[in-house]
Structure formats: structure tokens, C-alpha cells
Amino acid sequence: xxxxxxxVLVENKAGVLSRVAGLFSRRGFNIESLTVxxxxxxxxxxxxxxxxxxxxxxxxxxxxxxxxxDVIKVSDITERSxxxxxxxxxxxxxxxxxSRAEVMQIASIFRAQIIDVGTRSVILEVTGDTExxxxxxxxxxxxxxxxxxxxGKIALLRGSKGAKAQK
Amino acid sequence: MKTGARILxxxxxxxxxxTIFGYPGGSVLPIYDELYDSEIQHILVRHEQAAAHAADxxxxxxxxVGVCLATSxxxxxxxxxxxxxxxxxxxxxxxxxxxxxxxxxxxxAFQESDITGITMPITKHNYLVKHAxxxxxAVRDAFYIAGTGRQGPVLIDIPKDxxxxxxxxxxxxxxxxxxxxQPTYEGHALQIEKAVGLIADAARPVLYVGGGVxxxxxxxxxxxxxxxxxxxITTTLMGLGAIPCDHPLSLGMIGMxxxxxxxxxxxECDLLIAVGVRFDDRVxxxxxxxxxxxxxxxxxxxxxxxxxxxxxxxxxVGDAKSVLQRILHRLVKKEGREGWLDRVRRWKEAAAxxxxxxxxxxxxxxxxxxxxxxxxxxxxxxxVGQNQMWAAQHYCFRRPRTWISSxxxxxxxxxxxxxxGAHFARPDETVVxxxxxxxxxxxxxxxxxxxxxxxxxxVVILNNxxxxxxxxxxxxxxxxxxxxxxxxxxxxxxxxxxxxVDGMRVEEKADVRPALLAAFESDGPFVLDFRIERxxxxxxxxPAGAAINEMIGRRQR
Ligand SMILES: Cc1ncc(C[n+]2csc(CCOP(=O)(O)OP(=O)(O)O)c2C)c(N)n1
Numbered sequence: 001x002x003x004x005x006x007x008v009l010v011e012n013k014a015g016v017l018s019r020v021a022g023l024f025s026r027r028g029f030n031i032e033s034l035t036v037x038x039x040x041x042x043x044x045x046x047x048x049x050x051x052x053x054x055x056x057x058x059x060x061x062x063x064x065x066x067x068x069x070d071v072i073k074v075s076d077i078t079e080r081s082x083x084x085x086x087x088x089x090x091x092x093x094x095x096x097x098x099s100r101a102e103v104m105q106i107a108s109i110f111r112a113q114i115i116d117v118g119t120r121s122v123i124l125e126v127t128g129d130t131e132x133x134x135x136x137x138x139x140x141x142x143x144x145x146x147x148x149x150x151x152g153k154i155a156l157l158r159g160s161k162g163a164k165a166q167k
Numbered sequence: 168m169k170t171g172a173r174i175l176x177x178x179x180x181x182x183x184x185x186t187i188f189g190y191p192g193g194s195v196l197p198i199y200d201e202l203y204d205s206e207i208q209h210i211l212v213r214h215e216q217a218a219a220h221a222a223d224x225x226x227x228x229x230x231x232v233g234v235c236l237a238t239s240x241x242x243x244x245x246x247x248x249x250x251x252x253x254x255x256x257x258x259x260x261x262x263x264x265x266x267x268x269x270x271x272x273x274x275x276a277f278q279e280s281d282i283t284g285i286t287m288p289i290t291k292h293n294y295l296v297k298h299a300x301x302x303x304x305a306v307r308d309a310f311y312i313a314g315t316g317r318q319g320p321v322l323i324d325i326p327k328d329x330x331x332x333x334x335x336x337x338x339x340x341x342x343x344x345x346x347x348x349q350p351t352y353e354g355h356a357l358q359i360e361k362a363v364g365l366i367a368d369a370a371r372p373v374l375y376v377g378g379g380v381x382x383x384x385x386x387x388x389x390x391x392x393x394x395x396x397x398x399x400i401t402t403t404l405m406g407l408g409a410i411p412c413d414h415p416l417s418l419g420m421i422g423m424x425x426x427x428x429x430x431x432x433x434x435e436c437d438l439l440i441a442v443g444v445r446f447d448d449r450v451x452x453x454x455x456x457x458x459x460x461x462x463x464x465x466x467x468x469x470x471x472x473x474x475x476x477x478x479x480x481x482x483x484v485g486d487a488k489s490v491l492q493r494i495l496h497r498l499v500k501k502e503g504r505e506g507w508l509d510r511v512r513r514w515k516e517a518a519a520x521x522x523x524x525x526x527x528x529x530x531x532x533x534x535x536x537x538x539x540x541x542x543x544x545x546x547x548x549x550x551v552g553q554n555q556m557w558a559a560q561h562y563c564f565r566r567p568r569t570w571i572s573s574x575x576x577x578x579x580x581x582x583x584x585x586x587x588g589a590h591f592a593r594p595d596e597t598v599v600x601x602x603x604x605x606x607x608x609x610x611x612x613x614x615x616x617x618x619x620x621x622x623x624x625x626v627v628i629l630n631n632x633x634x635x636x637x638x639x640x641x642x643x644x645x646x647x648x649x650x651x652x653x654x655x656x657x658x659x660x661x662x663x664x665x666x667x668v669d670g671m672r673v674e675e676k677a678d679v680r681p682a683l684l685a686a687f688e689s690d691g692p693f694v695l696d697f698r699i700e701r702x703x704x705x706x707x708x709x710p711a712g713a714a715i716n717e718m719i720g721r722r723q724r
Contacts, residue, residue, distance in 0.1 A: 063471035069292040
């Protein structure tokens with residue numbers, strides 16, 4: 001099992017997300033994350049899907065995705081040079097005093113922003129690749145993470161070339 | 168000015184639709200009103216499930232897209248089993264459903280159901296059309312999707328206000344506009360070259376062909392390849408009729424109830440040429456033991472089928488007919504292979520059934536008589552269970568599209584309505600529904616439809632007063648504990664008569680032929696209730712999960 005990153009260009013139409021998500025659940029494929037939003041092509045959206053599986057499984061995922069009429073192209077960018085980012089918001093327990101100072105220090109090392117301060121907690125905003133966010137999460141856990149949301153990965157190929165169609 | 172309903176019907180006519188199967192309701196009244204003076208023939212079934220199966224039977228018998236129509240909510244939901252059946256067997260179909268007005272969508276309005284949501288996993292694609300102006304293109308695209316590539320059902324859901332909307336100007340329809348849908352028809356040249364090499368060099372090749380060959384109209388190419396290169400052929404359940412049963416190279420059906428010759432040959436082959444098949448578990452048995460020593464060439468229009476269940480050496484995505492033509496083009500006649508063909512022939516002879524001398528009325532006898540009487544002229548539709556497997560084993564299919572059966576989903580109740588559809592596709596053929604007493608009772612109300620339109624479908628019930636196939640599993644694997652599989656006797660002839668349909672009960676062997684003749688010679692529908700041996704079994708059989716050469720009940724008849 002390994003994480004594969006798929007970039008999927010789809011028609012921006014009602015029901016497309018549920019077609020894609022339904023395909024994953026129906027066939028028992030394991031989605032790690034799925035993000036979707038509009039993109040440079042009018043009328044289309046780009047999904048970044050991280051799926052866990054062996055090569056044969058992921059091959060089947062790609063083929064099944066390609067069968068959906070609203071899917072325009074599927075690219076596996078796992079092995080290619082990409083920039084990828086996730087956004088996370090983390091609410092950390094941090095009483096005023098030492099622990100709050102430590103949390104703020106960690107935040108600055110990770111280039112995370114403090115976007116809210118309460119009496120007993122602060123909220124950090126951080127962007128970065130998955131590993132960076134995982135690392136920050138691990139560090140903050142000792143202070144107590146009250147709530148944690150992350151967007152899932154979005155990715156683009158580096159350089160001037162777009163993802164190649166696999167159809 | 169034109170209404171949406173009118174635009175819809177004009178769209179159907181543009182696609183060449185002549186017959187549709189349906190059932191009315193509040194949400195489709197505007198369409199029914201237009202149908203009242205339309206050239207399109209509408210057949211009123213007695214249950215929407217039957218409308219979907221009839222459209223499916225029509226499609227399988229003709230090769231054209233079948234069409235069914237139902238109202239919103241309960242009507243639409245009643246189509247679901249029929250749509251799923253068509254989906255599993257890749258049958259081209261367009262299902263049209265009415266929907267509550269757009270203003271009420273999502274409000275749990277009376278007779279609302281989210282039918283596009285419900286059918287998403289069982290359609291090739293579906294549409295909720297929210298503007299009348301979108302209808303022409305939606306109809307065009309739906310037929311294109313249903314009938315091309317790997318065929319399948321497409322649903323169009325139309326809110327009532329879209330049917331009644333008045334349009335000044337109807338947008339023109341172009342060709343189908345689908346950026347994300349471009350089926351591959353041409354096989355890859357390099358893979359074709361590789362396939363040619365393997366076919367020429369193999370010592371023990373077998374052709375394994377399925378429903379894809381029928382859909383592609385590639386039976387002739389399969390036969391030419393087999394004859395040119397001396398390759399024995401086995402078909403799946405869905406592939407019956409792709410090659411005449413009495414063709415010297417035919418091994419018969421493969422799989423759970425396949426022939427010994429087919430199952431042994433595939434187990435021993437060194438090259439498996441799979442065409443239009445999907446390596447279904449009912450075919451392969453234990454997958455690791457399926458063609459364990461063979462290189463595999465797999466030709467299929469759906470890339471997702473290739474390598475899905477079994478690793479493949481030479482994958483060829485494309486239309487079976489054109490790919491086989493290109494392969495044939497490059498091959499020169501094979502000599503030799505006598506050893507392999509002899510071996511195959513010996514399996515066939517060893518398993519050949521002797522003459523049936525038992526006094527009891529058995530299914531094999533009835534089906535053989537039927538096969539003999541109909542010769543080339545029958546279309547056999549079946550229900551599901553023992554009746555289906557007996558028909559597959561004992562009827563001699565000689566032409567494509569003469570065998571119509573629910574393979575993938577195994578839907579009881581499919582046969583009778585599908586037979587109705589098949590009749591409208593091929594009115595000159597004798598259409599027979601081979602049924603079990605259980606399955607027939609699942610859509611028995613269609614006796615009303617055949618009586619109403621005088622549809623000359625013949626129902627041959629192999630009546631064992633059991634849910635026979637389930638009883639067989641209970642006998643073999645559950646210590647004969649027949650839990651809820653016994654059915655009390657039913658007077659099927661009486662029921663048929665009550666609907667105005669002719670019928671006859673048969674209990675003796677001697678009466679089989681005359682009864683069949685009476686049914687086939689009658690110009691209307693006919694129900695034959697054959698009271699067969701109650702505990703007859705379907706053999707040979709590969710127990711679930713075993714390898715296909717581990718058959719049980721081999722010598723039994
Ligand atoms: C709709 C549906 N329900 C249940 C089943 C499970 N099933 C498969 S075969 C069978 C028995 C069929 O009995 P019958 O129609 O009498 O045919 P026979 O096997 O006796 O020929 C059943 C219940 C099914 N295939 N389809």
C-alpha cells in the first residue's frame with residue numbers, strides 16, 4: 001500500500017463529486033483525501049485525489065475514473081515532480097504563560113500563523129506539504145490539540161508542462 | 168411553440184425509436200399526452216420492472232437501444248432492478264423517468280425520489296434535465312452513450328414542468344458532445360502484432376468468448392480465427408450463440424455449469440485468447456487455478472476489464488470485430504495441432520450424454536425436443552436458476568442474439584418481460600421464455616400484457632415446485648435442509664386462462680412434443696406447465712471457490 005496522487009479534470013456539473021466519491025466507496029477503494037475546486041478551464045474543475053493502494057488497485061481506480069462520462073482526464077502524478085500543499089487549522093490548548101510561548105515559537109519555526117488567541121487556546125494556520133503538517137501536528141500534540149482540520153492535498157506539476165492525459 | 172414532452176418524443180424519433188415500454192403516472196402525463204398521437208408505439212406493461220426488462224430484451228434481440236418510461240417516485244424505483252440487470256450485462260438502454268417539478272425538487276414532494284442518485288451506480292451515465300432547451304442534446308447524448316463503447320443503460324430524469332415548458336425555438340442538435348467520452352475502437356498495432364505471434368506459436372490455444380463478441384457482431388471473425396488456426400472455442404453464458412453449438416471446434420459453455428471439455432481445455436491450455444469477456448467468478452472459479460499455465464490475450468472495448476481479475480500478457484483495448492479482423496489479416500493457416508484437438512475431442516466424447524431412457528419427465532428431454540422443433544428459428548429467453556442453466560446446457564444455440572438471459576445480476580422475473588421485448592425486436596421469430604415456477608411468479612402479471620396485445624410469447628415452465636437452484640445448493644452444501652425453498656403447486660394454466668392466455672399442463676414424456684407443437688403453432692401467447700422431476704439437479708457443477716476442473720456430478724444426467 002502506498003499513497004498515489006491523482007489529478008483529475010472533471011466537468012463542473014451537478015453530481016460530479018458524488019459520482020467520483022460513489023465510485024470509490026462502491027468499489028471499496030480507500031480515499032485518503034479528495035479536494036476539488038474550479039480551475040483555469042472554464043466549466044471544469046480539478047480534483048486532487050490521494051488514494052491508498054497497491055499498483056494494481058490504483059490502476060483499476062484510474063480506469064474506473066476514466067469510465068465516468070464527466071471525467072475529462074486522469075493523471076497519476078505520484079512519481080512526477082510536483083509542488084503540493086495542504087492547509088490546516090489547528091486549535092491548540094495553550095494557557096497564557098510558558099506553554100503559550102512555546103506554541104508560538106513552534107509556530108514561527110513552521111511559518112504557521114497565529115490567527116486567533118483565546119484564554120486557553122490559540123488557532124494556528126499552516127500550509128505546506130503533508131509531511132510538514134504531520135510533523136507540526138506531532139509536536140503540538142503534547143500541548144493538547146482541541147480541534148484540527150486540514151484540506152487534503154492539492155498538487156501541480158512543476159515547470160511549464162501540464163499533467164498528461166491518460167485517456 | 169413546442170412543449171418539452173413534444174421535444175422529447177421528437178428526439179426519440181430522431182434516434183429511430185419505434186417501440187417503448189412503459190407505465191403512466193402523474194409526473195409523466197405530459198409525455199403520455201403526446202404519445203396519444205405519436206407514431207411511437209407504446210406497450211403498457213403491468214409493472215415498471217417489466218418495462219425495463221422488456222426494453223432490455225428488445226435491445227438484446229435487436230442490437231439497438233431499448234427504451235422504457237416510468238413516472239416519478241415509485242415508478243422510477245420499480246425500474247431499478249431492470250436497469251441494474253442491463254448494467255451488469257452491458258445492454259444498451261435508455262430509461263426515461265418523470266420527476267416532480269423543479270420547484271419542488273429536494274422537498275420530499277409527493278412521489279419524489281432522487282432517481283439519478285439512486286441509479287448512479289447502476290447506469291453508465293444519467294441526466295436530470297432542468298431546462299426544456301437541454302432536452303434535444305440530452306437525448307442525443309444518452310443514446311450515443313448507451314449504444315457505443317461498452318454499452319449500458321442511461322437514465323434521463325425529466326421534471327414535469329420541463330415537459331410542459333413551451334419553447335419558441337428548439338435548439339438544434341449536433342453530434343454527441345462529450346469531451347470525457349471517447350471509446351477506443353482500434354486495437355493498438357503493437358499489441359496486435361504480439362497477439363499474432365502468440366497465436367501462431369501456441370501449442371494448446373483456446374478461444375474464450377463472451378457477450379462482447381455478440382455486442383460487437385464479431386461471431387464470424389471468431390469462427391474464422393478458430394477455423395484458420397485450429398483453435399477450440401468455449402463461450403461464457405453471455406456468449407452462447409456466438410458460435411453454433413454443433414460447430415466441430417465448439418467446446419460449449421465454460422464455468423460453474425460448463426462442460427467438462429471446456430473446463431479441462433482452459434485448465435490445460437498454453438494460450439487463452441479472451442474476447443469480450445470479463446473473467447467473472449462464475450466462469451473462473453478459483454482465479455489462481457484458472458488457465459494456470461497460459462499466456463493470456465485479452466481483447467475488450469472496456470480498458471477497465473483488462474487485468475481486473477486476471478493478469479494479462481497482451482492487453483488489446485478495442486472493438487472485438489475490428490481487432491479480430493486485423494489479427495486475421497496477419498495470420499497464415501495453421502497446420503498440425505492434431506494432438507491438442509484430439510485431446511479436446513476425447514473430453515467431448517467422454518462427456519457426451521447418452522440417450523435419455525428414463526421414464527421421468529426431465530428438463531434435458533424437454534429442452535432437446537424444443538431445440539429440435541425450433542431449429543434455427545427460436546429466440547430463447549430465460550428466467551434464473553436451474554431452468555436457465557438447463558437451457559444453456561441442453562438447447563443448441565446456433566446464432567447470435569438467440570439466447571437472452573440475465574447473466575451478471577441473475578434476476579428472477581427477467582425472462583417473461585424480456586421475451587415480450589424480444590418479440591417486438593424480432594416479430595418473426597418464435598420467442599420462448601424458459602422459466603422456473605419461482606421466477607415466473609415474479610413477473611407473472613405480464614400475462615396481462617401478452618393477452619392485451621396478443622403477443623405470441625411462449626412460456627415453458629420447468630415446474631419442480633421448488634426454488635430449484637437454491638434447493639440444489641441446500642441439497643449439496645446444507646445437508647438437504649430445504650429451508651423455505653419449497654413452493655406449493657400452482658395452477659399456472661388456470662392463471663393463464665384467467666388472463667385470457669392459452670395453456671396446457673404436461674406430465675408425461677410422450678406429451679412433450681405435441682404440447683410444444685401446439686404452443687408453437689398457436690398464433691398467440693401460450694403457457695406450458697411441465698411438471699418435471701422435482702429433485703433434478705444441474706450437473707456438472709463446480710462448487711463455489713473450487714477450480715473449474717474440480718467438477719462434481721460429472722457422469723450424471
Ligand atoms: C430476484 C431474485 N431473488 C432471488 C434470487 C436467488 N435465486 C437464484 S435461483 C433461485 C431459485 C429459482 O427458482 P425457480 O424460478 O423456480 O427456478 P428453478 O431453479 O427451479 O429452475 C433463487 C431464489 C435471484 N436470483 N433473483
